Amino acid sequence: xxxxxxxYSVRAQEISLDVREHTLKNGMKVLILPxxxxxxxxxxxxxxxxxxxxxxxxxxxxxxxEHMMFKGTRSIGTLDAEAEEPILExxxxxxxxxxxxxxxxxxxxxxxxxSPVEGKDPSRLPALQKEIAEATAAQQQFxxxxxxxxxxxRQGAVGLNASTSRDGTxxxxxxxxxxxxxxxxxxxxxxxxxxxxxxxxxREVVKxxxxxxxxxxxxxxxxEALIAMAFTAHPYRNPIIGWPSDLDRLFRPDALxxxxxxxxxxxxxxxxxxxxxxxxxxxxxxxxxxSIPPQPLPEVxxxxxxxxxxxxxxxxxxxxxPRVMIGYHVPTTGxxxxxxxxxxxxxxxxxxxxxxYRGLIDGKRLAASIDVSVSPLRDPGLLTISAxxxxxxxxxxxxxxxxxxxxxxxxxxVTDRELEQVRxxxxxxxxxxxxxxxxxxxxxxxxxxxxxxxxxxxxxxxxLKAVTAEDxxxxxxxxxxxxxxxxxxxxxTQPR
Amino acid sequence: xxxxxxxxGAAILIAGLIAGSAAAEEQGAAPVERRSAGAERIGxxxxxxxxxxxxxxxDEVERRTLSNxxxxxxxxxxxxxxxDLVGLIRGGRLYDPGExxxxxxxxxxxxxxxxxxxxxxxxxxDELESLAASLELSAGDEALEVRVNLLSRHTExxxxxxxxxxxxxxxxxxxLELARGRLLEELRRRRDNPTELLHKEFAALxxxxxHPLGLEPSETSLRSISREDLIAFHRRYVRPDNxxxxxxxxxxxxxxxxxxxxxxxxxxxxxxxSLPPVPNVETTAKPGVYLIDRPIPQSSISIGHFGxxxxxxDRQAIELMNQLLGGGGFTSRIxxxxxxxxxxxxxxxxxxxxxxxxxxxxxxxxxTRTDGxxxxxxxxxxxxxRLRDAPVPAxxxxxxxxxxxNSFLFWxxxxxxxxxxxxxxxxxxxxxxxxxxxxxxxxxxxSDRLQEVARRxxxxxxxxxxxxxxxxxxxxxxxxxxxxxxxxxxxxxxRTP
Numbered sequence: 001x002x003x004x005x006x007x008y009s010v011r012a013q014e015i016s017l018d019v020r021e022h023t024l025k026n027g028m029k030v031l032i033l034p035x036x037x038x039x040x041x042x043x044x045x046x047x048x049x050x051x052x053x054x055x056x057x058x059x060x061x062x063x064x065x066e067h068m069m070f071k072g073t074r075s076i077g078t079l080d081a082e083a084e085e086p087i088l089e090x091x092x093x094x095x096x097x098x099x100x101x102x103x104x105x106x107x108x109x110x111x112x113x114x115s116p117v118e119g120k121d122p123s124r125l126p127a128l129q130k131e132i133a134e135a136t137a138a139q140q141q142f143x144x145x146x147x148x149x150x151x152x153x154r155q156g157a158v159g160l161n162a163s164t165s166r167d168g169t170x171x172x173x174x175x176x177x178x179x180x181x182x183x184x185x186x187x188x189x190x191x192x193x194x195x196x197x198x199x200x201x202x203r204e205v206v207k208x209x210x211x212x213x214x215x216x217x218x219x220x221x222x223x224e225a226l227i228a229m230a231f232t233a234h235p236y237r238n239p240i241i242g243w244p245s246d247l248d249r250l251f252r253p254d255a256l257x258x259x260x261x262x263x264x265x266x267x268x269x270x271x272x273x274x275x276x277x278x279x280x281x282x283x284x285x286x287x288x289x290x291s292i293p294p295q296p297l298p299e300v301x302x303x304x305x306x307x308x309x310x311x312x313x314x315x316x317x318x319x320x321x322p323r324v325m326i327g328y329h330v331p332t333t334g335x336x337x338x339x340x341x342x343x344x345x346x347x348x349x350x351x352x353x354x355x356x357y358r359g360l361i362d363g364k365r366l367a368a369s370i371d372v373s374v375s376p377l378r379d380p381g382l383l384t385i386s387a388x389x390x391x392x393x394x395x396x397x398x399x400x401x402x403x404x405x406x407x408x409x410x411x412x413x414v415t416d417r418e419l420e421q422v423r424x425x426x427x428x429x430x431x432x433x434x435x436x437x438x439x440x441x442x443x444x445x446x447x448x449x450x451x452x453x454x455x456x457x458x459x460x461x462x463x464l465k466a467v468t469a470e471d472x473x474x475x476x477x478x479x480x481x482x483x484x485x486x487x488x489x490x491x492x493t494q495p496r
Numbered sequence: 497x498x499x500x501x502x503x504x505g506a507a508i509l510i511a512g513l514i515a516g517s518a519a520a521e522e523q524g525a526a527p528v529e530r531r532s533a534g535a536e537r538i539g540x541x542x543x544x545x546x547x548x549x550x551x552x553x554x555d556e557v558e559r560r561t562l563s564n565x566x567x568x569x570x571x572x573x574x575x576x577x578x579x580d581l582v583g584l585i586r587g588g589r590l591y592d593p594g595e596x597x598x599x600x601x602x603x604x605x606x607x608x609x610x611x612x613x614x615x616x617x618x619x620x621x622d623e624l625e626s627l628a629a630s631l632e633l634s635a636g637d638e639a640l641e642v643r644v645n646l647l648s649r650h651t652e653x654x655x656x657x658x659x660x661x662x663x664x665x666x667x668x669x670x671x672l673e674l675a676r677g678r679l680l681e682e683l684r685r686r687r688d689n690p691t692e693l694l695h696k697e698f699a700a701l702x703x704x705x706x707h708p709l710g711l712e713p714s715e716t717s718l719r720s721i722s723r724e725d726l727i728a729f730h731r732r733y734v735r736p737d738n739x740x741x742x743x744x745x746x747x748x749x750x751x752x753x754x755x756x757x758x759x760x761x762x763x764x765x766x767x768x769x770s771l772p773p774v775p776n777v778e779t780t781a782k783p784g785v786y787l788i789d790r791p792i793p794q795s796s797i798s799i800g801h802f803g804x805x806x807x808x809x810d811r812q813a814i815e816l817m818n819q820l821l822g823g824g825g826f827t828s829r830i831x832x833x834x835x836x837x838x839x840x841x842x843x844x845x846x847x848x849x850x851x852x853x854x855x856x857x858x859x860x861x862x863x864t865r866t867d868g869x870x871x872x873x874x875x876x877x878x879x880x881x882r883l884r885d886a887p888v889p890a891x892x893x894x895x896x897x898x899x900x901x902n903s904f905l906f907w908x909x910x911x912x913x914x915x916x917x918x919x920x921x922x923x924x925x926x927x928x929x930x931x932x933x934x935x936x937x938x939x940x941x942x943s944d945r946l947q948e949v950a951r952r953x954x955x956x957x958x959x960x961x962x963x964x965x966x967x968x969x970x971x972x973x974x975x976x977x978x979x980x981x982x983x984x985x986x987x988x989x990x991r992t993p
Contacts, residue, residue, distance in 0.1 A: 037575050038909040039548050075534030144530045145836050149826035154895050156902025178543040204839030211794040212863050218688050320688040352621040368681040390681045421626045428628035
């Protein structure tokens with residue numbers, strides 16, 4: 001084991017990252033960073049698949065699968081997994097029938113009175129719902145609800161959670177350091193023998209999540225509209241949580257298929273940071289994860305976004321105060337221009353010395369807040385500016401004032417002082433990212449998945465620090481143009 | 497002390513109990529005694545002992561005083577080249593005069609944002625941001641909190657800036673106007689976020705406008721705050737006998753104390769610190785159904801009544817009770833039922849205020865679709881009543897105690913958080929060994945005690961059901977829970993200057 005564990009120590013200023021790196025025979029990538037700061041460790045398990053891999057009509061599936069991964073396994077969360085199996089299948093069939101009936105109801109062309117297709121009679125809906133209730137009750141006899149959570153919590157876990165992004169799905173938790181074996185057992189069990197019980201109830205939970213984030217939240221509604229408008233072809237246009245009609249037509253077998261296709265050890269990165277002995281940790285990981293068979297990964301062809309040829313505008317009516325979001329297409333993370341755009345982002349929008357704060361929040365007092373960001377993505381994404389005007393100023397006024405600040409950057413460039421400040425912040429951010437095991441594990445795992453090498457967290461900072469004033473001016477000129485932007489405006493509805 | 501091995505001992509015992517009792521519980525959330533084969537096996541796992549106890553004052557953490565009486569807590573941890581300073585200044589929202597609601601919030605931020613007599617606001621921003629440092633003040637209910645975060649090589653400059661900000665704020669008039677304008681905009685946008693609106697209205701309903709905790713800043717109160725108010729606020733609250741400071745991170749004790757002494761030690765203030773009186777909370781229940789109309793497809797629900805204050809002798813039992821009800825995440829009764837079993841909510845849970853100087857609030861929160869609202873309210877009311885009516889299975893209580901015991905070390909994993917916790921004990925008048933004995937107090941709570949506490953502190957007849965949502969649809973659905981009163985929300989009519 002000793003020989004296979006390669007230790008790397010990378011120094012950036014006073015910072016050294018003593019990462020032990022290993023690839024299991026089945027292709028699972030393992031990173032271990034021993035640290036003595038507390039008797040705890042944090043774990044981060046990432047599958048290199050996200051909403052970008054979903055098929056048309058099945059948006060939201062990766063996120064739905066993420067929720068299902070907490071529902072237990074063949075041996076956790078159930079008194080009898082075998083007895084559950086036929087009930088799970090029955091529920092799948094019933095929900096499929098309901099879905100078909102609902103679609104029939106929506107269709108203007110098949111009035112049930114004229115051509116009641118056998119088994120597709122909408123009046124059967126209540127009977128089906130009754131059958132579902134019965135099957136659900138039958139399954140309840142076997143289910144131990146939320147037992148997977150219960151075990152983790154009882155054993156002292158904190159921060160147990162997961163997240164789905166466009167390019168990845170990640171599962172994380174922090175544990176007392178003496179519970180490493182238990183972590184390995186629970187995680188390997190759920191990535192080999194998960195049971196997606198309570199799928200259709202959880203689908204309702206996800207619909208509530210959608211309402212909370214997008215339908216009852218003006219900012220969410222606006223960003224969904226912006227993204228769907230900015231991307232015409234690339235699947236980044238779809239919300240990670242899924243479109244409402246797709247959510248209603250996700251079924252357990254869809255999640256199983258997605259799981260079997262993408263949750264392979266050779267598509268996973270696992271990172272452990274904390275009070276751990278690296279040799280022993282690797283041995284435990286080999287034991288628990290080493291026998292999971294690798295599998296060929298599908299070649300997913302992701303439609304790429306064609307160049308934008310002219311400004312796009314969209315408005316959203318909402319019972320809320322106005323706001324505006326602007327998105328510019330930018331090259332992918334790792335592209336040389338992306339570094340310069342990140343620096344431009346910081347100079348425009350980070351802190352009280354930023355251009356937008358000084359010019360528009362404090363100076364002209366047009367805005368209450370302005371946030372600027374570039375999302376780290378594998379395919380070309382967006383630089384977004386999200387702003388709230390201060391009454392009586394309108395979104396239009398604020399939008400043009402933001403435009404003026406951007407033109408000022410194009411004409412006059414940035415100062416050495418501004419650049420120096422960004423560089424200092426980058427260095428301090430790196431040190432701060434080392435404060436918590438959990439955030440460091442996430443950073444390492446993200447870099448490994450995104451760039452194929454965890455050292456990218458250091459490399460990217462090097463590249464960011466090398467950005468010159470000319471670079472910033474050039475990228476602002478070439479990407480922050482009218483023709484390359486999408487503007488989304490939230491307008492108040494009349495109060496009733 | 498070896499808390500984790502002891503907890504493991506308890507786990508074996510529970511496994512034994514479960515093996516003997518297969519009987520199901522009555523209706524409601526599924527019986528807790530149920531266990532899968534996998535969980536049984538995990539229950540038998542033996543973990544190596546973890547030798548750990550909370551950091552203690554007088555051991556890892558040192559308490560000192562500067563020559564002018566400023567209390568200092570020191571927790572050196574040299575793993576990273578960072579330094580955090582956290583200060584607590586007695587003052588805050590509780591002391592806001594009624595007609596100037598929002599004063600503490602504005603004043604705390606302006607102590608930093610308004611610059612100092614020697615450094616203009618812009619120059620202060622420039623210097624801090626070019627050092628990649630942050631120095632901020634904010635106001636809580638009982639304390640103003642100062643937070644400084646630096647690369648430790650900038651310690652000397654950082655401490656000097658901190659002293660300058662605390663001792664000599666300039667309260668730049670332009671910065672006050674900026675803050676006022678942004679707060680007025682925030683007020684205008686108050687309705688946009690339904691959960692925020694819900695929390696504010698729930699608090700306002702209970703504390704009323706006769707208590708600072710019930711008063712939100714209004715257009716009138718924000719407009720009335722003058723630069724003179726800020727100066728008087730600073731003179732009254734920001735003084736050496738009213739300040740505690742904690743340091744965590746990369747420092748040498750003696751040199752940091754010398755530096756603090758040099759920058760803050762000769763600071764003096766006239767007379768003795770005196771704080772304005774705080775009105776008592778009239779803990780009159782506000783039972784009924786309250787509707788706040790917003791035409792959105794999801795209702796935000798808050799159900800609850802008054803909680804207790806931190807001197808309550810049953811505090812730990814109440815906290816455990818809340819863990820069981822809705823404060824323990826996915827393993828809580830309400831989450832299991834409303835979210836996992838019925839699919840009615842993504843966000844659902846409860847909190848029971850026990851940590852304030854004055855009585856806090858007990859609230860169950862759930863966000864659910866309009867046509868699921870009545871069902872969610874019914875389920876929550878059921879679970880609240882069941883806490884009083886049915887004995888708590890020992891296994892459920894033990895699981896909650898074990899979770900607390902086994903995760904306790906995370907409360908102290910970050911040195912800054914740890915030293916702040918210890919300093920807060922003195923600030924709140926709790927014994928300095930509080931955390932050394934806390935787990936024992938949780939473990940001492942029995943099932944019987946828990947039910948007694950539920951019967952005493954959970955009052956179904958006092959529950960206010962406050963809902964933000966589509967009133968037209970909700971009114972008929974919620975009328976079975978009591979007579980409905982509508983809380984008119986202020987349409988955003990804030991004047992513009």
